[in-house]
Amino acid sequence: MISRTVYENIRKEVLEYFSKCNIKLTKEEKEKIEVADFGLNRIRELGLQLIEYINTDRVCAKDLVLLPGQTCPEHLHPPVGDSPGKEETFRCRYGTVYLYVSGPAVENPKTTVPDDKKETFTVWNEIVLNPGEQYTIFPNTLHWFQAGSEGAVVSEFSTKSTDENDIFTDPDIERLPIVE
Amino acid sequence: MISRTVYENIRKEVLEYFSKCNIKLTKEEKEKIEVADFGLNRIRELGLQLIEYINTDRVCAKDLVLLPGQTCPEHLHPPVGDSPGKEETFRCRYGTVYLYVSGPAVENPKTTVPDDKKETFTVWNEIVLNPGEQYTIFPNTLHWFQAGSEGAVVSEFSTKSTDENDIFTDPDIERLPIVE
Numbered sequence A, B: 001m002i003s004r005t006v007y008e009n010i011r012k013e014v015l016e017y018f019s020k021c022n023i024k025l026t027k028e029e030k031e032k033i034e035v036a037d038f039g040l041n042r043i044r045e046l047g048l049q050l051i052e053y054i055n056t057d058r059v060c061a062k063d064l065v066l067l068p069g070q071t072c073p074e075h076l077h078p079p080v081g082d083s084p085g086k087e088e089t090f091r092c093r094y095g096t097v098y099l100y101v102s103g104p105a106v107e108n109p110k111t112t113v114p115d116d117k118k119e120t121f122t123v124w125n126e127i128v129l130n131p132g133e134q135y136t137i138f139p140n141t142l143h144w145f146q147a148g149s150e151g152a153v154v155s156e157f158s159t160k161s162t163d164e165n166d167i168f169t170d171p172d173i174e175r176l177p178i179v180e
Helices: A004-020 A026-029 A115-119 B004-020 B027-031 B117-118
Strands: A032-036 A048-055 A058-068 A071-076 A090-102 A125-129 A134-137 A143-158 B033-038 B048-055 B061-064 B071-078 B088-101 B125-129 B134-137 B143-158
Touching: A004 A032, A004 A048, A004 A058, A004 A143, A048 B048, A048 B088, A048 B134, A058 A071, A058 A090, A058 B143, A071 A115, A071 B125, A090 B048, A115 B048, A125 A134, A143 B061, B004 B048, B004 B061, B004 B143, B027 B071, B071 B117
Parallel strands: none
Antiparallel strands: A032 A048, A048 A058, A058 A143, A071 A143, A090 A125, A090 A134, A090 A143, B033 B048, B048 B061, B061 B143, B071 B143, B088 B125, B088 B134, B088 B143
């Protein structure tokens, strides 16, 4: 659970990132910034902020904000019903994002993860995204990502988003956010 | 056909718009800005510039640039094979976009179209998009749009883009661009 005070503080920081990137939001959008702590209650370490612009049966677009060093935990998007699962492209707009996907593990990763959660990060194929760089993740592919020291803003272009179907490696995680 | 000189001049203007919006492109992307004159050879009146970030079988994302007063001609995205047709969301990032779709015609439209092409603009349901505002166009819906006096930058989030299937009202139009 995220307290209203923590939510409000982080929301303000997120709006500053968008402003730095010259990303304009409507008043309504500014009020509905999502702050996801995945039920872990350690938002600045393990968490993610975002605004969803559109999410129809076919298309979804979001802008994500990561605070400095913040990590979005490892997960995948499985097939659901008739759909092969969510396909998503991450395009870095600001800062640096370290993205990890299935594949050959990098020898000296550029990031570290919390010691007590180490076993919940199992894929270490490292992709570094700087502003203007992007990477596409096809369904059923384990992935996680972490921002560099400046934080990061990332555009996500994808098929329909159904967060409730995401499968996280960490069994302690609840995807759907609960704000006090 | 667009001459190499016209292409290069417009490409430079487009890069200035992206720079104004703090939109970062890679070196390769800067080289492959698309300038579409629809075969009409009146690019600053009837045309569109864009960079395509991703276009898979399921998802497409582009950033569009419109020069001051430039108009993207009326067209629709029909069903193709098993697909219901392209669905697209336009999100204004900079400037003002006047978007027209099927529906009740506005009495005093905020734009004018070239006199000799008037009959090729048949839908006049007016939607005005300022930065942060967006609109979703479902398949098989006639639409066209024009930038205000500052020009405009517009993000497009959509299903797969297959320009060659677009149906334009103006029979003189060829969608696929030809650069000298």
